[in-house]
Amino acid sequence: MRAGLYIHFPFCLKKCLYCDFNSTAWSGDELSGYVELLLREMELRHEALAEPVQTPTLYFGGGTPSLMAPELVGRLIEQAALRFGLEGDAEVTLEANPGTLTPERLSGYRAAGVNRLSLGIQSFEERLLQRLGRAHTVPQALAAFDQARRAGFDNVSIDLMHSLPGQSLDDWRAALGQGIALAPEHVSAYALSVEEGTPFERLYDRGELILPGEEEAARMFETTAELLTGAGYLHYEISNFGRPGRFSRHNQSYWSRLSYLGFGSGAHSFWNPDGLGRRWNNAADLDDYRAAITAHLLPEREPVELSLEDAVSESFFLGLRVLTGLELSPLKAAFGEEALAGRLAQVDELLRAGLLVADGERIRLADRSVIIANSIFSRFL
Amino acid sequence: MVLEHIRNFSIIAHIDHGKSTIADRLLEFTGALSAREKQDQFLDKMDLERERGITIKAQTVRLNYRADDGKDYILNLIDTPGHVDFTYEVSRSLTACEGGLLVVDASQGVEAQTLANVYLALDANLEVFVVLNKIDLPAAEPDRVKAEIEEIIGLDTHDAVLASAKEGIGTKEILEEIVKKIPPPQGDPNKPLKALLFDSWYDQYQGVIILVRIVDGIVKKGDKIQLMSNRKSYEVLKAGVFSPDMREVPALTAGEVGFIIAGIREVADAKVGDTVTLLHNPCDAALPGYKEVKPMVFSGLYPIDTSQYESLRDALAKLKLNDSSFSYDPETSLALGFGFRCGFLGLLHMEIIQERLEREFNLELITTAPTVVYRVHGTDGNMIHIQSANQLPQTQEIAYVEEPFILASIHVPNEFVGGILALCEEKRGVQREIKYLTPTRVMVVYELPLNEVVLDFYDRLKSITKGYASLDYELLDYRQSELVRLNIMINGEVVDALSLIIHKDKAYYRGRELVSKMKELIPRQMFEIAIQAAVGTKVIARETVKAMRKDVLAKCYGGDITRKRKLLEKQKEGKKRMKNVGNVELPQEAFLAILKVEG
Numbered sequence: 009m010r011a012g013l014y015i016h017f018p019f020c021l022k023k024c025l026y027c028d029f030n031s032t033a034w035s036g037d038e039l040s041g042y043v044e045l046l047l048r049e050m051e052l053r054h055e056a057l058a059e060p061v062q063t064p065t066l067y068f069g070g071g072t073p074s075l076m077a078p079e080l081v082g083r084l085i086e087q088a089a090l091r092f093g094l095e096g097d098a099e100v101t102l103e104a105n106p107g108t109l110t111p112e113r114l115s116g117y118r119a120a121g122v123n124r125l126s127l128g129i130q131s132f133e134e135r136l137l138q139r140l141g142r143a144h145t146v147p148q149a150l151a152a153f154d155q156a157r158r159a160g161f162d163n164v165s166i167d168l169m170h171s172l173p174g175q176s177l178d179d180w181r182a183a184l185g186q187g188i189a190l191a192p193e194h195v196s197a198y199a200l201s202v203e204e205g206t207p208f209e210r211l212y213d214r215g216e217l218i219l220p221g222e223e224e225a226a227r228m229f230e231t232t233a234e235l236l237t238g239a240g241y242l243h244y245e246i247s248n249f250g251r252p253g254r255f256s257r258h259n260q261s262y263w264s265r266l267s268y269l270g271f272g273s274g275a276h277s278f279w280n281p282d283g284l285g286r287r288w289n290n291a292a293d294l295d296d297y298r299a300a301i302t303a304h305l306l307p308e309r310e311p312v313e314l315s316l317e318d319a320v321s322e323s324f325f326l327g328l329r330v331l332t333g334l335e336l337s338p339l340k341a342a343f344g345e346e347a348l349a350g351r352l353a354q355v356d357e358l359l360r361a362g363l364l365v366a367d368g369e370r371i372r373l374a375d376r377s378v379i380i381a382n383s384i385f386s387r388f389l
Numbered sequence: 390m391v392l393e394h395i396r397n398f399s400i401i402a403h404i405d406h407g408k409s410t411i412a413d414r415l416l417e418f419t420g421a422l423s424a425r426e427k428q429d430q431f432l433d434k435m436d437l438e439r440e441r442g443i444t445i446k447a448q449t450v451r452l453n454y455r456a457d458d459g460k461d462y463i464l465n466l467i468d469t470p471g472h473v474d475f476t477y478e479v480s481r482s483l484t485a486c487e488g489g490l491l492v493v494d495a496s497q498g499v500e501a502q503t504l505a506n507v508y509l510a511l512d513a514n515l516e517v518f519v520v521l522n523k524i525d526l527p528a529a530e531p532d533r534v535k536a537e538i539e540e541i542i543g544l545d546t547h548d549a550v551l552a553s554a555k556e557g558i559g560t561k562e563i564l565e566e567i568v569k570k571i572p573p574p575q576g577d578p579n580k581p582l583k584a585l586l587f588d589s590w591y592d593q594y595q596g597v598i599i600l601v602r603i604v605d606g607i608v609k610k611g612d613k614i615q616l617m618s619n620r621k622s623y624e625v626l627k628a629g630v631f632s633p634d635m636r637e638v639p640a641l642t643a644g645e646v647g648f649i650i651a652g653i654r655e656v657a658d659a660k661v662g663d664t665v666t667l668l669h670n671p672c673d674a675a676l677p678g679y680k681e682v683k684p685m686v687f688s689g690l691y692p693i694d695t696s697q698y699e700s701l702r703d704a705l706a707k708l709k710l711n712d713s714s715f716s717y718d719p720e721t722s723l724a725l726g727f728g729f730r731c732g733f734l735g736l737l738h739m740e741i742i743q744e745r746l747e748r749e750f751n752l753e754l755i756t757t758a759p760t761v762v763y764r765v766h767g768t769d770g771n772m773i774h775i776q777s778a779n780q781l782p783q784t785q786e787i788a789y790v791e792e793p794f795i796l797a798s799i800h801v802p803n804e805f806v807g808g809i810l811a812l813c814e815e816k817r818g819v820q821r822e823i824k825y826l827t828p829t830r831v832m833v834v835y836e837l838p839l840n841e842v843v844l845d846f847y848d849r850l851k852s853i854t855k856g857y858a859s860l861d862y863e864l865l866d867y868r869q870s871e872l873v874r875l876n877i878m879i880n881g882e883v884v885d886a887l888s889l890i891i892h893k894d895k896a897y898y899r900g901r902e903l904v905s906k907m908k909e910l911i912p913r914q915m916f917e918i919a920i921q922a923a924v925g926t927k928v929i930a931r932e933t934v935k936a937m938r939k940d941v942l943a944k945c946y947g948g949d950i951t952r953k954r955k956l957l958e959k960q961k962e963g964k965k966r967m968k969n970v971g972n973v974e975l976p977q978e979a980f981l982a983i984l985k986v987e988g
Contacts, residue, residue: 014947069947199941226938246941262948276948287951312951322950325957361972363915382940383915386961389954 009281012065012261013088015046016272017073018294021107025141025211028203030274030292031071038294042272043080045301047087049271049290052306054091061269062093065258066100068122074104078116085121092269099124099257101165106152107144114152114159124163124256125156126196132186133179136172140200141207153190163254165194170228171220172200180228181235188239193254197232198247199225229379246329246381263326265319273297273307283342284319287312320347324388331378333370354387392644396571397465397602399483401510402492403503407522410554411492411563412450412466418560419452419464421633449600449646451632456568464567465630465646467587469506474735476861477680480509481587481662484678485602485646488516488571490563491544495521495551496528498537504800505859507542518570519549520563525556541802541857543827576643582606582665583672584641586616589659591710595627597653601665602646605672609640613668614651617675621658622668623651657713682714684732685793685864686739686843687776689720689757689886690746691728693968693977697752698727704750705729708742715742720777724884724970725755730776733759736843755968757886758983759843764791764867778874778888784925790890791867793839796821799850801858803831808853816841817892836865840890845984875900877907878921878928879973886980901930902986910979913937918973 019034019042020027066088068081076084081102088094101124102117117125129149131137137145156164168187170180187195200219202212211217220228233243241249245263248256261268262278265285270277274292278285288311291297300307314322320343327334336355340348355371358364363377363384377384402408416422448468455461469482483489489510493499510517519538521531535546550566552559584601592598601608608614608628615622627650629637641647653659661682664675692701705717716732733739736759746752757777765781766772766788775781781790797818801809806823810833813820818835825831837846842862850858873896877887891899900922907920911934918934967974 016947222938229939229941262950268948270947274947276950278948278950289949289951310951322954325953326950361916377915378941380915380937380940382957382960383937386957386964389957389961 009059009267010062010064011092011267011269011279012067012258013063013092013094014067014069014258014268014270014275014277015073015084016270016275016290017042017068017070017076018273019075020070020072021075021105021143022141024143025139025207026200026203028206029071032294034072034075039075040080042294043076043084045298046084046271048301049307050084050087050091052301052304053269053271056306060093061091062095063088064095064098065261066094066098067258068100068102070103072105072108073102074108074113074117078113078120081117081122082120099163101126101256101258103128104152105144106149109148109152109155111155111159114155114161118160123161124165125161126165126167126194127152127156127192129153129166129187130169131172131175132183133175136175136179139173140169150190153192163194164192165196165250165256166190166192167196167198169198169200170232171225173217173219175220175228177220177224177227177231181231184232184235188235194248194250194256195236195241196248197236199229226379233378243331243378245331246378260330263330265322265326277308284314284316286314316343316347319343320351321389324351325385328364328371328373328385328388329381331372333367333372335370337369351388358384358387392573392576394460395463395465395574395644396488396567397467397486397574397644397646398567398571399467399469399486399489399510399515400492401469401489401503401506401517402522403494403497403499406492406494406497406503407554408468408492411490411520411522411552411560412468414554414557414560415452415464415466415564416450416633418564419454421450421452449631449648451630451646453632454564454568457565458568462568463645464564467646474733474738476505476509477682478588478661479506480513481585481678483510483513483515484676485585485587485600486510486513486515487574488518488567490520490567491517491538491542492520492522493534493538495524495531495534496526498530498534499541504542504857505861507544508800508859508861516571517544518566519544519546520552520559521549522552522554524551525553525558540827540829543830574644576603577605578607578643580605580643581670581672582608582612582614582667583676584608584665585676586659586661586663586665588661589653589656591656595650597650597656597659599649599651599653599659599665600646601641601649603641603643604676605643606667607640607642608649608665608667610637614649614665615668615671616659617664617666617671618660618679618681619658619663621653623653626650626652655713656711660713682734684714684716684734685839686733686735686759686761687730688733688739688759689722689725689728689755689777690717690731690743691722691725691755691757691886691968693753693755693966695726700750701729701746701752701754704746704752705731707750708745712742714738722757722779722886724886725757725968728755732776736847753966755886755977755980757980758889760890761793761839761843763793763872763890766790778890779885781874781890789869790872792870792872794836794865794868795839795842795862796865797835797837797842797860797862799833799835799858799860800826801831801833801854803829805854805858806831806833809833809850809858812846812849812853813837816846837862838868838870838892839864840892845986848984873924875903876923877903878919878923879975880916880919880971881921882971883923884970884975889983896924897929899983899986900924903983904930904932906982906985907979908932908934910976910982911973912976914974916972 018031020031022033100122102122103126105128134146202208236249237243243249244255267280268278273294275290278287288308291307291309297307323339363374364371365374400408450466452464454464467482467486469479538546550559550562583605584603586599588600589597610625612625627637628641630647662679666672692698714734717729720730763775767786768788813835818837822834871893872890873893875889875891875896876883904920904922917936920932921928922930967976
């Protein structure tokens with residue numbers, strides 16, 4: 009059984025104003041204790057699995073996993089190799105906040121086995137970073153990218169955000185230009201969204217957070233694709249662009265319904281031995297998570313056994329996120345024509361309307377559909 | 390009981406001014422509700438009853454009261470509905486009384502809803518006295534409100550009762566005033582039975598229950614009664630009063646109010662305003678004022694989810710059991726599928742039925758714009774009645790069309806007269822009369838085409854007069870008019886459910902306003918949507934709903950697919966309330982957009 013691994017690190021230097029993620033501001037002493045818990049959870053999972061696992065991708069996400077010292081990251085990679093058969097050419101990604109990096113740390117991560125770095129640059133404008141409540145500065149971001157290269161990272165992704173308060177289309181063009189000038193292998197570009205329970209939501213509700221309008225945001229989205237594809241990046245997923253061969257292998261496994269095992273508080277998992285699959289998430293509360301591990305229990309919460317119906321709808325709404333397209337014949341083979349009938353009729357209707365495009369056996373979102381993908385996906389539920 | 394000791398009265402009040410609480414206090418004070426039952430029970434129960442099936446029904450309750458003069462009185466409270474569409478029903482209930490309490494909130498003052506019923510009461514020669522309620526509240530301004538009542542309604546308020554139903558203040562004073570101010574009923578128990586049927590409803594165990602006011606004579610169990618409008622006769626199975634529960638009495642005598650159960654199967658046979666007499670000893674003439682109530686406003690009701698058609702049919706049948714004034718017939722629309730053409734007394738009646746269908750029967754409905762009944766005279770000399778634009782024959786087959794006109798009486802404070810006149814003129818009205826009832830209170834009488842009134846007349850009237858106008862109307866006649874069919878096309882296809890019959894001179898303006906309103910109401914979708922208005926084949930207006938620009942999720946963190954699914958499901962849920970016409974999803978409101986168009 010092949011399965012990606014995701015390791016969640018829920019601590020940050022400080023919480024960004026827009027973030028509704030499972031993360032808390034960091035109090036240093038919890039760190040090594042938390043890594044111990046992760047190691048033990050991997051142990052527990054290993055014991056619980058009925059079959060050995062081969063791991064093509066390992067992803068450290070957060071929170072800010074770059075708050076972990078290289079040796080801790082190294083121990084987790086070793087554990088992954090020992091318990092889950094981390095493959096020799098596995099993609100090992102670390103999400104990193106530029107404010108946490110030094111040349112030494114970067115070299116340390118590289119030496120520990122991290123071979124892909126995802127840098128949370130977000131913006132090249134100081135005022136916007138401050139507005140977002142980010143814990144890093146523009147010079148730190150530029151330095152971090154340069155140091156990563158020097159440390160030997162030849163696969164670096166940068167995260168950039170648009171549709172920010174006070175950001176114009178020209179500002180965003182400039183940001184993309186600066187991003188391209190760094191020549192990363194991969195760019196994740198996404199729009200700010202106001203999420204429940206965040207400080208941004210409160211500001212927004214009070215009318216104190218003015219975001220670009222729909223038209224402006226749409227144009228930022230379109231400009232992203234235009235500039236990045238013009239610079240040689242392939243638009244392979246709604247918010248993701250990569251040089252050929254440098255797409256995020258780990259994230260692609262989400263869209264193609266491959267198994268992945270999540271570790272750490274609030275981490276999500278999907279185990280798909282039968283084509284339908286089972287999803288669950290770990291206890292999100294740190295105390296709850298710690299208590300389970302200490303009691304030698306897997307911290308699984310809210311498990312869902314997917315029905316045929318669920319699996320079919322996921323196959324479409326996840327598969328169509330991948331802009332190279334979704335191959336229908338494997339779905340027909342896996343689920344049977346009958347189970348797909350309603351969706352195939354939907355596909356035909358959308359093809360006729362020009363919102364989907366057929367590419368041989370594959371169907372994909374038409375260029376103009378990418379930006380309204382949700383409306384299309386919701387038809388496949 | 391001698392007539393001298395009976396008082397029949399009703400309570401007239403704006404919603405929230407305390408009618409229910411006052412009724413509760415009267416019931417408690419007179420012992421009709423025991424202390425044990427005392428928690429605002431009586432009218433809560435009534436409200437629930439209303440929600441369950443007799444929204445537009447009257448209620449009665451008999452109270453026994455020993456007054457300060459040492460005598461025992463029977464006080465019959467007749468609780469009337471209050472609604473312009475039910476003016477006729479209210480007027481019949483009021484005819485059953487000799488007097489009424491006008492309850493006004495001592496801080497809020499006179500509000501529009503009260504006025505129509507006060508005027509009906511005064512028209513019915515009722516003795517009305519004023520009760521100022523909520524007098525205990527810090528915001529109470531009894532002097533200001535009294536002056537307002539004198540000025541707006543013209544009622545003497547110098548001996549108005551100051552009450553707080555909540556605190557139990559003034560209850561006894563109200564009862565004393567009822568005895569003193571309201572005259573006892575008149576009538577002769579020795580004459581042949583003559584009784585006013587002022588409401589009826591259907592009870593699944595006992596059949597139709599009718600409420601009556603005995604004008605002359607006596608009725609008792611075993612009597613053979615006859616309803617004078619349809620000559621149908623029945624044997625009385627039970628006669629009684631509500632005190633407040635149903636209680637049989639040996640007989641109901643002239644001047645009294647009570648119920649009769651006589652094996653009547655349908656409410657349609659027990660019509661409000663009818664006269665009840667004895668089969669073998671009939672009275673000389675029926676009571677005046679009886680009217681056959683017919684639906685005047687029609688609209689199409691369609692389930693959004695086509696699988697709810699059967700449930701809708703069953704629900705309509707159930708409502709019809711209790712409401713003979715409403716009608717329904719199957720209708721098919723190309724755009725909306727199978728539904729029903731329903732007839733109502735007026736717009737509010739329509740809203741009530743619609744709301745009950747949605748709330749009590751869990752149906753999600755599309756309602757088409759209300760229309761009236763037109764008479765279409767064909768070139769072949771035949772005349773047909775039509776209730777929807779889609780029933781209009783081809784132009785070459787029509788000789789001419791007639792539309793119903795009403796006589797509308799609008800009571801309004803004088804400062805709003807100008808606005809009312811402008812509105813009535815705009816609505817193709819013909820002025821009949823402007824009459825000053827008092828120096829500040831004016832009655833404006835207009836002949837108006839009903840089809841203009843059913844669109845947005847009420848809303849306009851309300852906003853022009855800040856809610857201080859009251860409207861009463863009756864059907865006048867049919868008049869020949871230049872009417873055309875206005876079609877709405879979505880992406881080039883005529884949506885039949887949106888077609889309208891309107892006056893030729895209004896077509897251009899209405900068409901333009903309608904498409905612009907529809908543009909606001911139809912959410913952006915994956916495609917550009919063209920909305921056009923056309924008379925015949927001539928397109929007179931066009932608007933475009935641009936394609937949706939952006940609808941996309943941010944990146945997926947850590948493989949949280951479950952959350953993604955939930956977000957998409959939420960989005961899909963929102964679309965369920967829309968009707969897919971062609972490839973366009975139209976929200977419910979779009980079908981009623983015409984109501985939001987001014988002019």
